[in-house]
Amino acid sequence: MKAKSKKLTNLLLTILQTYAREIGCDTCFEHLDRYVEMTLAGKDASAVMPLVYRHLQTCPACREEYEALLKVLKRS
């Protein structure tokens, strides 16, 4: 898929997968440390904290920070 049409596809998918209830960046940040530790422990963090999971699918900035935290903790 070409880059631009992928961007359009992603935008449409993000819109179509919008939930009535979503948490904002602040709430996601509050739970992020626990979410990452659960992920690293091999637990299904997305099932335990679905609202955090959904937020990370939708918010590029929070996802970037989640991935960085995961990377740091995997190493330590």
Next chain:
Amino acid sequence: MTDERTNDLWLRDLEGQPSPQALTDLRERLLRGLRYALKQRYHITESDIEDFVQDALVKILDNLDTFRGESRFLTWAHKIAIRVAFSELRRKRWENVSLQDLVPETLGSDSADASPLAWLPSDQVSPEQDVTQQNLRALLAQLIQEELTDLQRQALIAVAIKGMPLEEVARRMDTNRNALYKLLHDARKRLKQQLEAHGVTVEEFMGTFSAEK
């Protein structure tokens, strides 16, 4: 380096008048963490990382009472350091870009360049893909134009199409990242409702676009 401090020990050593050894240990751990998290970013210097850690340490000490003990203390501290570093990197990367450069306020005027269609990405696609994709593109452009408030439209285009980070759009709109996320959530809910009213669902959409992959 003290690797085995418990959460209680970290809190005891950092609350009030912090122990110099605990501060040194925490600083070292955060430096190592950020060096690793940012090592693919060649423009970042050791001095930048030290500045990020310094700012993070201040935040951590100021917010010790918000640590709820639901994770290891160091996980919580790394989370704050990463937020500090990435926020600053985003700010620097976008500091010379104005919202008006990305999203003209005249969307929808008579000028062809100002049409919202101009702001939705498009590629040359095959004739078979063309009809469906262009129809969806036109529908989405129309909905963005007609169903969103000016603020919602400006934020959606800046974030979702132009790729400006939420906090940078928020800074320019004189709001914060959390409030902007909520504004965009309302915009997405409205667009989803309207797309579904036009018969566009996730299932149908996935079917239409799967042929492109």
